Amino acid sequence: MTQKQEQLSKNQQIVLSIIEKAKGPLKAYSILYNVQKKGIKAPLQVYRALEKLIEIGKIHKIESKNAFIVCKNSDCEISKATAFSICEKCEVVDEVSNVKLSNYLSKFNDKKGMKFKRFNLEFFGLCKRCKIK
Amino acid sequence: MTQKQEQLSKNQQIVLSIIEKAKGPLKAYSILYNVQKKGIKAPLQVYRALEKLIEIGKIHKIESKNAFIVCKNSDCEISKATAFSICEKCEVVDEVSNVKLSNYLSKFNDKKGMKFKRFNLEFFGLCKRCKIK
DNA sequence: CTTAATTTGTTATAATATAACGTTTGTTAT
DNA sequence: ATAACAAACGTTATATTATAACAAATTAAG
Ligand SMILES: [Zn+2]
Ligand SMILES: [Zn+2]
Ligand SMILES: [Zn+2]
Ligand SMILES: [Zn+2]
Numbered sequence A, B: 001m002t003q004k005q006e007q008l009s010k011n012q013q014i015v016l017s018i019i020e021k022a023k024g025p026l027k028a029y030s031i032l033y034n035v036q037k038k039g040i041k042a043p044l045q046v047y048r049a050l051e052k053l054i055e056i057g058k059i060h061k062i063e064s065k066n067a068f069i070v071c072k073n074s075d076c077e078i079s080k081a082t083a084f085s086i087c088e089k090c091e092v093v094d095e096v097s098n099v100k101l102s103n104y105l106s107k108f109n110d111k112k113g114m115k116f117k118r119f120n121l122e123f124f125g126l127c128k129r130c131k132i133k
Numbered sequence C: 001c002t003t004a005a006t007t008t009g010t011t012a013t014a015a016t017a018t019a020a021c022g023t024t025t026g027t028t029a030t
Numbered sequence D: 001a002t003a004a005c006a007a008a009c010g011t012t013a014t015a016t017t018a019t020a021a022c023a024a025a026t027t028a029a030g
Helices: A010-021 A028-038 A043-055 A099-107 A128-132 B010-021 B028-038 B043-055 B099-107 B128-132
Strands: A059-062 A067-070 A081-087 A093-095 A115-126 B059-062 B067-070 B081-087 B093-095 B115-126
Touching: A010 A028, A010 A043, A010 A067, A028 A043, A043 A059, A043 A067, A059 A081, A067 A093, A081 A099, A099 A115, B010 B028, B010 B043, B010 B067, B028 B043, B043 B059, B043 B067, B059 B081, B067 B093, B081 B099, B099 B115
Parallel strands: A081 A115, B081 B115
Antiparallel strands: A059 A067, A081 A093, A115 B115, B059 B067, B081 B093
């Protein structure tokens, strides 16, 4: 009987729950400070948990910010197709869930004969709130 | 009489020429080692040049690799719309130049009322050479 | 139980990037 | 030309992000 549902380890659970509670992306060392009371003492423990959580699609890394955010789309086809909107002023980040966009990019083919397995897209601009001000 | 063509400073020229000569993306400290014979001694001198070169669209940052590559599309509308293909095996990086893709993404609108000014897209996969092996 | 794989704990260090300061150089307008 | 301003420079120190290396503990499977 194959275990389909990945079982998270203790550290993985701790790190995930911090990221889930956060309103926006968290940086690795900010996560570290937040979990030190729970027994996680070293950066590596955080980074290892992050690595696994990304791998199984529970969280994503916002590359332009070196920060980590929970996946809001039931695990994004295991992180193969990710898109985010990022406000350049207030830094609010939101995961873009648009099937058309996702399909368009997933089907996109390079002229050079390269077959893409994965993409990450980051949009930048001003969010509704910041536009008004 | 307004100076339309940006004139690069000495350090900016040095850093740009290193990046232009490179076959792929270069990391900041690798650039630093390469230019130490030319009088640039400190990381900040490199980072400042990189910042300006990005701003004027001469180079781009590959966010997932923390590396810098020359723009191959006559300065990419001043870096407002960038896309790259990245081989996960040999790490070769290529700038994707596709007008349809660029238009599609430039016109993409968020449901949340956010107007995007800029995007960066990174595709991952195996390049032609690496697929064969 | 045994073996292999994963996860953990720990120390140290590598790699990436910016703060703060004062100086120099380049541009613009008088 | 020179005063005023902005941009670029040089330098030192430090902050931030991430991984190497190794041993111990835990878990999953046969
Ligand atoms: Zn997601
Ligand atoms: Zn905002
Ligand atoms: Zn370009
Ligand atoms: Zn390749």
